[in-house]
Amino acid sequence: MKEEIKKIVKQGYAKVAKANGSCGCGSSLSCCGGGSVADISKNLGYSDKDLASIPDGSNLGLGCGNPFAIASLQKGEVVLDLGSGAGGDCFLASEMVGESGRVIGVDMTPEMIEKAKKNALIGNYKNVEFILGEIERLPLKDNSVDVIISNCVINLSPDKESVFKEAFRVLKPGGRILVSDIVLLCELPKEVKESAQAYIGCVSGAILKSEYLNFIKNAGFEMIKVLSESFTEIAHITNLLNNSTDFIASVKVRGVKPSEKCTNGEFLGSCSC
Secondary structure, three states: OHHHHHHHHHHHHHHHHHHOOOOOOOOOOOOOOOOOHHHHHHHOOOOHHHHHHOOOOOOOOOOOOOOHHHHOOOOOOEEEEEOOOOOHHHHHHHHHHOOOOEEEEEEOOHHHHHHHHHHHHHHOOOOEEEEEOEOOEOOOOOOOEEEEEEEOOHHHOOOHHHHHHHHHHHEEEEEEEEEEEEEEOOOOOHHHHOOHHHHHOOOOOOOEHHHHHHHHHHOOOEEEEEEEEEEOOOOOOOOOOOOHHHOEEEEEEEEEOOOOEOOOOOEOOOOOO
């Protein structure tokens, strides 16, 4: 079942990559409303300057937030973007971390990786690389990145618990994860859960907010905080819900990997030292 879900997601986002936008494959896949890519991005907090600074076609309007509003990236940091798509957030991060920093984008859709690499060449980004891989099994070493960002992607994973465990593994002690994502406020009706289009559109793959936060906590993160939460309208994706704002919310969440270990090998904050 998990592999079938991944196949559906890959196929859906391959179409988006080829169509060069969230609405190009016949119906909007944006998690935060219909409209043009620019309008969607501005509604999420991206400025005109942000959008003008990255290559055309690197922002596909697929997000549900602006992770940079909470990331506070520093020069020299190594940043990992989970589900990097066509590279838009990676290119914005590139400027923030500077020449001494590094940005890595991981995506499981070959068409997205190909598009992102072309955009990197167009923009002459020297400190950005894109890797084909799954966020449930990250192709990175332990303790190798300072910051993880993700924009409306983890909800698409059929194994979210593994995503957060992998994020914890690759983060350096003291590193932080900052994600924008879709969560449920209450359980979805059966017909929505079984809708492939609703899954691709960041709806039926979402889980309850409490469960989402527990996965982050159980992975080992501390200082977990929901920094913002807003109702999300998804009528443009599915007409199976009478009032979608009763079910779905867009959240920005932060977590920190403890920076030191106790004598028994556990991380500080999770044991008594």
